[in-house]
Amino acid sequence: MNYILPIVSVLVGFGFVVTIHPKNSNNLKLLLAFSGAFLLSLTAFSLLPEVYGHHHEHEHETDTKTIGIFLMAGILLQIFLEFFSKGAEHGHVHLNKKQKSFPWMLFTSLSIHALLEGFPLHHHDTLVYGIVIHKLPVAIILSTFFLESDISKPKIAAFLLMFALMTPLGTFLNTNLTIFHEYEAYISALVIGVLLHIGSTILFESSENHKFNLSKILVIILGVIAAYFID
Numbered sequence: 311m312n313y314i315l316p317i318v319s320v321l322v323g324f325g326f327v328v329t330i331h332p333k334n335s336n337n338l339k340l341l342l343a344f345s346g347a348f349l350l351s352l353t354a355f356s357l358l359p360e361v362y363g364h365h366h367e368h369e370h371e372t373d374t375k376t377i378g379i380f381l382m383a384g385i386l387l388q389i390f391l392e393f394f395s396k397g398a399e400h401g402h403v404h405l406n407k408k409q410k411s412f413p414w415m416l417f418t419s420l421s422i423h424a425l426l427e428g429f430p431l432h433h434h435d436t437l438v439y440g441i442v443i444h445k446l447p448v449a450i451i452l453s454t455f456f457l458e459s460d461i462s463k464p465k466i467a468a469f470l471l472m473f474a475l476m477t478p479l480g481t482f483l484n485t486n487l488t489i490f491h492e493y494e495a496y497i498s499a500l501v502i503g504v505l506l507h508i509g510s511t512i513l514f515e516s517s518e519n520h521k522f523n524l525s526k527i528l529v530i531i532l533g534v535i536a537a538y539f540i541d
Contacts, residue, residue, distance in 0.1 A: 312431040312438045313478040316424075319442040320474035323449025327457060338447055340529050342400070345443040346512030347533025352440040353505045355537060357430060361498045380496045384503020388423065395419035399448060400512045403455040410460045417469055421476045423508075426501050428480025429490070436540050441477060444508070449474075 332338065361377055388399075394415040396402060403416075427441050449470070456466040484490045490497060513530065 312435065312481050315438050315442050316428070316445060316477040317474040319445040320449040320470055323446050324453040324470055327450055327453040332450065332454070338450060340525060341443075341447045342512050342515075343526050344529045344533040345440075345447060346400070346509045347530040348537045349440040349444050349505055350509035350513070351534045351537030352437055352540075353502055353509065356434060356436065357498060357502050357505070360434075361495055361502060377495060377499045380499035381503040381506075384426075384500040384505075385507045386503075387500070388504045388507040391419040391423055393419075395423070397511075397515075398452065399423055399508055400515060402515075403451055408460055410462070412461070412465050412469070417473065420473055423504065424473060424476035425480040425483075426504055428477035428482075429484040429497055430501055431477070431481045432485040439540060440537070445477075 326332065362374055392399065396416070398416060398420060424445075427444075431438050431441070452473075453466075453470065456469070484494075484497070
């Protein structure tokens with residue numbers, strides 16, 4: 311399921327746009343807010359405690375300060391990636407709709423982000439639900455933009471298909487290549503930094519003028535509660 315669900319999430323997002331043609335952006339913002347809260351909560355409840363407790367379970371002690379360095383590197387890496395993606399990871403696409411060429415910079419930045427998301431999934435089964443809920447609104451937003459642009463349908467299909475495969479690829483690499491096992495705690499810390507930045511940015515940007523209305527507060531609380539009980 312860790313391989314299948316991330317792919318299904320992107321395909322469902324695309325199918326939703328093609329069949330429903332959503333117009334209400336408020337509902338999408340609520341879904342984004344829920345996904346941000348859910349992803350942040352899973353990170354706090356599961357990933358962070360495990361990565362900082364890593365040295366208790368292994369023969370060679372893992373330096374917690376180095377873990378912190380990799381965590382901050384993940385945050386900085388995501389900021390760098392967003393320079394090219396223009397914030398598509400958390401619900402924004404700022405590209406020229408008149409362009410006809412394949413958006414390589416957007417694809418590369420989103421692919422690196424999605425690839426990293428897949429690394430912790432082989433031993434954090436519940437995290438896949440956070441990734442799925444995170445990918446769904448992103449896929450809807452990307453599909454809506456692409457279908458309104460001048461980019462050809464084969465290029466759109468190639469983009470979304472390759473994007474959908476990146477997270478399972480990350481899971482596959484981390485599961486089957488032993489080199490990643492040696493640096494598992496540091497890779498996890500890097501991914502945590504990415505997720506912390508994404509989740510917190512979604513929460514702040516899902517509010518108008520940084521003011522939370524009641525519906526968003528309730529959705530965020532629901533996301534935290536759901537993550538607590540699913541983990």
